[in-house]
Amino acid sequence: MFIGHFGVGFGLKCIAPRVSLALLIAATVWADILWTLFLLLGWENARISVGDTRWTPLDFYDYPCSHSLLFLVLWATALALVYRAYRADLAGANAVWIGVVSHWVLDWITHRPDMPLYPNGRRFGLSLWNSIPGTLIVELPLFLAGVWLYARCTRARDRIGRIAFWAYVALLLLLYFGDRFGGPPESMRVFAVAGLLATLAFLAWPWWFDRHREPVAPLDPISEP
Ligand SMILES: [Zn+2]
DSSP, X not given: OOHHHHHHHHHHTTTOTTSOHHHHHHHHTHHHHHHHXXXXXXXXXXXXXXXXXXXXXXXXXXXXXXXXXXXXXXXXXXXXXXXXXXXXXHHHHHHHHHHHHHHHHHXXXXXXXXXXXXXXXXXXXXXXXXXHHHHHHHHHHHHHHHHHHHHHHEEESSHXXXXXXXXXXXXXXXXXXXXXXXXXXXXXXXXXXHHHHHHHHHHHHHHHHHTTEEESSOOOOOOOO
């Protein structure tokens, strides 16, 4: 899954208005950030295998630390605790946790049975990627629902908050279709470097426009010490 993860990040803003959208999206794509990093380090492996599923030309056969459910729960807990240590915002910490773990659930829907429960453990996947219409029917509404929630729970303070937000949504959609209907990557290394750089850009951007938007509902006072 690709933009579905971004949809979850957008939607989480409604339960965690104090957290930057960039951090919420970083949580939902945390598994893929680690994965591209681990590919470059040689700790995890994937190969190009055109036709394996109808949607993606990649074969994910070895990603125990970035994509197993056990590790994602551990990463989620660690990141939520770090967030909670810096900010007295329990809702925000919960949203970070949910975001990281949601990655496994969403990937489980689209991947072949290659999503491990724990390193070298049983693998699961509903193989939605075998159907292009099926993938679009699930992933597009998920993304759009998240965007809709974000647009309802926040409002633009200025033009950047409005235009940069919608431009971001439009570019994600363009990339989504470009990614699917473009050719396979040159090599896994090129793919990982490009993926990592793109992710950084796609986190800096919402960090920027989210600061030009504000929650529609007044923030609850923080009741914790
Ligand atoms: Zn993933």
